[in-house]
Amino acid sequence: MVRQREFDKEKALDDAMELFWEKGYAATSISDLTAIMGIQRPSLYATFGDKEKLFEAALRKYTNLHASLIRTKLQHATSVKEAFRNLFEELIEEEYKNKVSKGCFCINTIIELAPHDEKFEILTREHEMYLSVIFQETLLKGIKSGELESNLDVKALAQALVVALIGITVLLKSHLERSFVDKSVTLILSLIK
Amino acid sequence: MVRQREFDKEKALDDAMELFWEKGYAATSISDLTAIMGIQRPSLYATFGDKEKLFEAALRKYTNLHASLIRTKLQHATSVKEAFRNLFEELIEEEYKNKVSKGCFCINTIIELAPHDEKFEILTREHEMYLSVIFQETLLKGIKSGELESNLDVKALAQALVVALIGITVLLKSHLERSFVDKSVTLILSLIK
DNA sequence: ATCGAAATATACTGATTGGTATAATATGAG
DNA sequence: CTCATATTATACCAATCAGTATATTTCGAT
Numbered sequence: 001m002v003r004q005r006e007f008d009k010e011k012a013l014d015d016a017m018e019l020f021w022e023k024g025y026a027a028t029s030i031s032d033l034t035a036i037m038g039i040q041r042p043s044l045y046a047t048f049g050d051k052e053k054l055f056e057a058a059l060r061k062y063t064n065l066h067a068s069l070i071r072t073k074l075q076h077a078t079s080v081k082e083a084f085r086n087l088f089e090e091l092i093e094e095e096y097k098n099k100v101s102k103g104c105f106c107i108n109t110i111i112e113l114a115p116h117d118e119k120f121e122i123l124t125r126e127h128e129m130y131l132s133v134i135f136q137e138t139l140l141k142g143i144k145s146g147e148l149e150s151n152l153d154v155k156a157l158a159q160a161l162v163v164a165l166i167g168i169t170v171l172l173k174s175h176l177e178r179s180f181v182d183k184s185v186t187l188i189l190s191l192i193k
Numbered sequence: 194m195v196r197q198r199e200f201d202k203e204k205a206l207d208d209a210m211e212l213f214w215e216k217g218y219a220a221t222s223i224s225d226l227t228a229i230m231g232i233q234r235p236s237l238y239a240t241f242g243d244k245e246k247l248f249e250a251a252l253r254k255y256t257n258l259h260a261s262l263i264r265t266k267l268q269h270a271t272s273v274k275e276a277f278r279n280l281f282e283e284l285i286e287e288e289y290k291n292k293v294s295k296g297c298f299c300i301n302t303i304i305e306l307a308p309h310d311e312k313f314e315i316l317t318r319e320h321e322m323y324l325s326v327i328f329q330e331t332l333l334k335g336i337k338s339g340e341l342e343s344n345l346d347v348k349a350l351a352q353a354l355v356v357a358l359i360g361i362t363v364l365l366k367s368h369l370e371r372s373f374v375d376k377s378v379t380l381i382l383s384l385i386k
Numbered sequence: 387a388t389c390g391a392a393a394t395a396t397a398c399t400g401a402t403t404g405g406t407a408t409a410a411t412a413t414g415a416g
Numbered sequence: 417c418t419c420a421t422a423t424t425a426t427a428c429c430a431a432t433c434a435g436t437a438t439a440t441t442t443c444g445a446t
Contacts, residue, residue, distance in 0.1 A: 002391045003442045024305060026219035030434060040395060042436075047393095051434065101308050107363060111304040112217060114367045115294050125367040132373070159377040166363050167356035170300060174307045174318040180325070184352040191380060195421045196412045223404060233425060235406075244404065 009047060012037040016048075017058035021105040024112050025055055056119070062105040063127040071134050080142030081192050084161065088168065088185045095172040103173045107166055131165070132158045139192070149193050157191055164188045202240060205230040209241075210251035214298040217305050218248050249312070255298040256320040264327050273335030274385050277354065281361065281378045288365040296366045300359055324358070325351045332385070342386050350384055357381045 015037045020028055030051060034041050048054040070087065077083030095101050102108075106127050113120040135158035142148035168181060208230045212221055223244060227234050241247040263280065270276030288294050295301075299320050306313040328351035335341035361374060 002444055003393050004444095005393065006442095023309075024219070026217070027305075029432075031432085040393090041434095042395080043393070045435070103304065103308070108304050110363055110367045111296065111301050112220075115296070116216075121367050125369055128364060128367065128369065129373070153376075153380065156376040156380045159373050160357075160380045163357055163360035163364065163377045163381065164353075165360070167358070167360035170303055170359050170363060171321060171356065174303045174314050174321065176318055176321065180322070180352050183346075183349040184356045187346065187349045187353045187384060188356065188381070191384070195414055196423045197414095198423070199412095222402075224402085233423090234404095236424070238405070239423075 005043075005047075007037075007039050007043070012039055012047070013054075013057060013061060016054055017061055017105070020055055020058050021062065021108065022100065022102045024108060025051075026112070056123070059105060059109055059120070059123065063123070066104070066106065067127065067130055067134065070131065074134065074138045080138055080145075080147055081189070083138060084192060085189055088165070088189070091165070091168065092172065092178075092181055092185070095169075096178065101173045101175070104166075104169045107169055128162060128166075132162045135159075135161050142192075152193065160188070160191060198236075198240075200230075200232050200236070205232055205240070206247075206250060206254060209247055210254055210298070213248055213251050214255065214301065215293065215295045217301060218244075219305070249316070252298060252302055252313070252316065256316070259297070259299065260320065260323055260327065263324065267327060267331045273331055273338075273340055274382070276331060277385060278382055281358070281382070284358070284361065285365065285371075285374055285378070288362075289371065294366045294368070297359075297362045300362055321355060321359075325355045328354050335385075345386065353381070353384060
């Protein structure tokens with residue numbers, strides 16, 4: 001090792017993640033990336049391989065962050081019902097705040113790349129399955145604490161909540177009126193008994 | 194008018210719709226389009242304007258077809274519950290049949306273009322709202338016929354069903370295991386009482 | 387102080403992008 | 417038959433694409 005890298009690799013990857021997240025794979029050019037990452041073209045290729053490798057690294061970073069964020073939010077709540085309500089409401093609040101709604105990087109990739117590239121089909125599928133596992137664990141805790149009914153179909157409910165989360169996230173990107181989103185969320189959360 | 198067009202405009206638009214639906218806006222080139230539409234480049238521009246205009250025409254054609262397809266399916270059923278069950282199950286069956294899952298052209302566009310182009314934000318939002326109206330009408334018929342409880346919150350339920358439909362459609366693109374999808378659908382449909 | 391390896395900056399590659407200019411062809415109106 | 421017009425086919429445009437060759441700079445090991 002002789003000359004040290006002048007930029008922060010993780011910071012650069014963060015910047016790439018944000019841009020791919022907002023614009024998708026095809027609509028993001030290498031020039032866009034080097035501009036926002038603040039590095040030169042050959043540095044990008046030397047550090048991250050090529051455009052697809054960089055995208056994959058960015059997506060993996062996102063799914064890890066996203067999973068641990070959701071896990072944390074669900075853990076730090078006294079009531080399971082309240083935890084899920086907060087999860088959905090914060091998502092809604094967040095998306096209405098931003099002018100350009102980026103949605104979920106993983107969902108965006110399911111739509112754009114999963115059907116055409118098995119690598120991303122697997123990566124995104126495993127993330128969604130992992131979310132349902134987190135949801136299951138949370139629901140189980142609620143049953144143990146006596147908050148939720150013991151005959152609840154935990155697996156089905158967790159999976160339905162993932163479906164709802166995805167549906168809501170997509171709808172938020174077209175700025176659907178707030179009451180539409182709120183009403184449907186309330187009804188779906190009523191499945192948690 | 195002197196020389197008649199040698200190709201069928203609606204047929205060509207159909208072909209463009211299929212390709213945009215499968216690959217999205219950015220990943221579809223004019224060369225891809227002229228190849229599948231079987232026409233020359235200047236014919237495409239003379240007939241449809243430019244790439245974005247062609248995409249918009251294709252999407253409008255899709256949303257019209259999609260809405261009337263769903264309306265028909267819901268009308269031609271004796272039971273409202275069965276009608277919604279069939280709607281979801283046929284969607285699932287269809288997506289598992291195809292090797293490349295195209296999903297829903299409107300949802301794909303919400304993800305790719307709605308956040309960056311108000312024209313598509315509005316177009317896609319209105320389609321999803323229209324679907325919820327079709328769902329509401331169907332649920333109301335079920336109440337009138339006595340099949341459904343009269344105190345049902347029709348609007349909220351219709352909107353929740355749209356959310357679920359979107360979530361399921363997205364998940365099908367990453368080829369999630371069948372039981373995941375089936376279980377969550379069954380639970381969500383249990384909201385129709 | 388010198389050498390070599392890695393990171394940098396500039397400039398370049400061939401291929402592809404969306405969009406057109408041009409010229410040949412077809413066809414109905416007069 | 418002739419002319420005007422719209423459609424066709426070919427060939428082209430500048431701009432941008434992903435990726436790289438080259439040359440310079442940096443800096444620790446010797």
